Amino acid sequence: MRVLIAPLEELGEISALFWGLVRRFPLAFKNPDLLIQQMMRMGVSSLPLVLVISVFIGAVTAIQAHYQFRSLVPDIYLGTAVCKFVIVESGPVLTALVLAGRVGSAIAAEVGSMKEKEELDAMAVLDLDPLRYLALPRVLGGLLAFPLLVVVSDCVAMLGGWAISRWNFHLTSAGYIHGTRFLFDPYDLWVGLIKSFCFGLVICFMGYYHGMRAGAGARGVGQATMRSVVSSCVLILVLDFFIVYTAY
Amino acid sequence: MNAQTPMIELRKLGKSFGSQTVLRSVDLTAKRGETLVIIGASGGGKSVILKHCIGLMRPDAGEVVVDGTTISSHDFMDVQTIRRRMGMLFQGAALFDSMNAGENIKFAVREHNPEMTEDELDAMAVEKLNQVHLPAEARLKMPSELSGGMKKRVALARAIAMNPEILLYDEPTTGLDPITADVINDLILDMQRELGVTSLVVTHDMVSAYKVANRIAMLHEGRIIFSGTPDEIRATDNPHVRQFINGQRELK
Numbered sequence: 001m002r003v004l005i006a007p008l009e010e011l012g013e014i015s016a017l018f019w020g021l022v023r024r025f026p027l028a029f030k031n032p033d034l035l036i037q038q039m040m041r042m043g044v045s046s047l048p049l050v051l052v053i054s055v056f057i058g059a060v061t062a063i064q065a066h067y068q069f070r071s072l073v074p075d076i077y078l079g080t081a082v083c084k085f086v087i088v089e090s091g092p093v094l095t096a097l098v099l100a101g102r103v104g105s106a107i108a109a110e111v112g113s114m115k116e117k118e119e120l121d122a123m124a125v126l127d128l129d130p131l132r133y134l135a136l137p138r139v140l141g142g143l144l145a146f147p148l149l150v151v152v153s154d155c156v157a158m159l160g161g162w163a164i165s166r167w168n169f170h171l172t173s174a175g176y177i178h179g180t181r182f183l184f185d186p187y188d189l190w191v192g193l194i195k196s197f198c199f200g201l202v203i204c205f206m207g208y209y210h211g212m213r214a215g216a217g218a219r220g221v222g223q224a225t226m227r228s229v230v231s232s233c234v235l236i237l238v239l240d241f242f243i244v245y246t247a248y
Numbered sequence: 249m250n251a252q253t254p255m256i257e258l259r260k261l262g263k264s265f266g267s268q269t270v271l272r273s274v275d276l277t278a279k280r281g282e283t284l285v286i287i288g289a290s291g292g293g294k295s296v297i298l299k300h301c302i303g304l305m306r307p308d309a310g311e312v313v314v315d316g317t318t319i320s321s322h323d324f325m326d327v328q329t330i331r332r333r334m335g336m337l338f339q340g341a342a343l344f345d346s347m348n349a350g351e352n353i354k355f356a357v358r359e360h361n362p363e364m365t366e367d368e369l370d371a372m373a374v375e376k377l378n379q380v381h382l383p384a385e386a387r388l389k390m391p392s393e394l395s396g397g398m399k400k401r402v403a404l405a406r407a408i409a410m411n412p413e414i415l416l417y418d419e420p421t422t423g424l425d426p427i428t429a430d431v432i433n434d435l436i437l438d439m440q441r442e443l444g445v446t447s448l449v450v451t452h453d454m455v456s457a458y459k460v461a462n463r464i465a466m467l468h469e470g471r472i473i474f475s476g477t478p479d480e481i482r483a484t485d486n487p488h489v490r491q492f493i494n495g496q497r498e499l500k
Contacts, residue, residue: 114345121304122342126356126410127331133359 038141054153058160079179082161091154096199100232104207108228111211112221146200255446262309272470283447288467294450303327335407339419341399343391350387376405397428417449
């Protein structure tokens with residue numbers, strides 16, 4: 001019986017926490033410094049990592065497209081393949097998976113460690129609402145920073161795809177750009193952005209949720225961190241399916 | 249409430265965690281303006297009592313009454329108002345790591361008093377630091393740059409920032425050298441003398457207990473087995489109390 005009840009209890013806790021956050025959304029702008037601090041922490045400091053992985057995402061996409069095309073499709077469509085795949089799929093998803101490891105785990109570890117050191121109790125004693133001052137800046141910061149990171153990732157991945165097409169497959173820059181613009185649909189960009197928005201929410205929310213539930217000691221914080229990364233990664237892939245299924 | 253009303257009253261307080269019963273039936277009263285020290289073995293539930301007093305935990309049985317208001321009932325929703333009348337010094341200080349000492353003191357005051365200017369908040373932080381005998385420059389230090397004793401003093405400055413009527417101390421001298429521990433003891437006495445606060449101190453440090461207490465209560469196996477003045481506890485023949493205050497491994 002417990003096996004059946006435990007997931008329902010967890011779902012209830014997640015829903016209550018999420019609703020608590022939604023109700024406090026307008027309050028986030030009363031402490032813009034906390035929000036900006038988190039956006040800087042999640043966005044700007046993740047930028048170097050995003051830049052590096054994006055170059056490789058674009059490059060690998062171009063190589064795979066060239067291999068799949070073989071001699072059936074001209075290389076001039078390499079830009080088309082890279083653009084479509086990066087904007088809709090690999091840009092948001094792979095960036096989110098990497099950020100689940102970097103940002104989600106950091107939030108879980110930080111909140112778990114604050115719980116362990118009684119800082120959350122101290123907040124309650126000082127009548128400071130942890131949802132408002134701790135969770136909201138992190139979750140909203142993720143919501144706002146992640147789409148921006150994904151836009152940067154898309155642009156850099158396109159450059160990675162261009163570099164491989166130019167030097168490996170001897171495609172001219174004009175040819176690559178032509179391929180990129182061919183079949184380009186702003187709708188794809190919106191789908192990618194909506195994905196990144198949802199993934200940002202999932203990563204930061206799960207980081208906070210598991211941090212709050214962390215058990216005692218280093219082991220408890222470690223497990224909370226692991227659970228946040230695993231649950232974020234699974235949810236990212238499941239959400240990705242439903243968004244793609246709905247959008248196309 | 250009149251001056252005779254107890255500031256904190258615990259009535260038949262019971263609390264269990266899973267199968268482990270920590271508090272069986274705790275009856276305890278802290279009078280207005282007095283310092284009540286709760287002693288007892290580590291892991292015996294002393295900190296759990298403090299967390300009930302400030303509404304961080306709800307009891308399984310019994311009542312917590314603060315200044316005539318029962319805060320432990322499920323229909324009591326105004327725990328915030330009670331908390332704003334209390335301050336708590338945590339065992340590990342529990343300073344917010346991402347903020348410097350000054351911000352730690354100012355944060356809650358700023359949020360609850362939006363009309364205060366930054367200059368006023370700064371002046372308040374310096375005043376509170378001075379009250380715990382720390383210089384104004386200490387406000388710029390991050391918690392990681394502070395020693396154990398300084399952390400406790402900054403945490404005490406934060407606890408008194410909202411001018412509380414009740415101060416709860418959770419193992420205030422644990423982990424400190426005897427000299428620094430004595431500085432903290434003097435501060436507890438200062439707070440009672442200068443601010444007139446009611447204090448509840450949880451400790452197993454008998455030197456500290458004798459120095460700061462008006463009354464000492466001993467928690468043993470989930471019950472208060474003794475309550476009296478420091479002189480009365482020294483004179484008691486209760487074997488459990490004697491074992492604890494003399495630090496004996498076995499009952500004599």
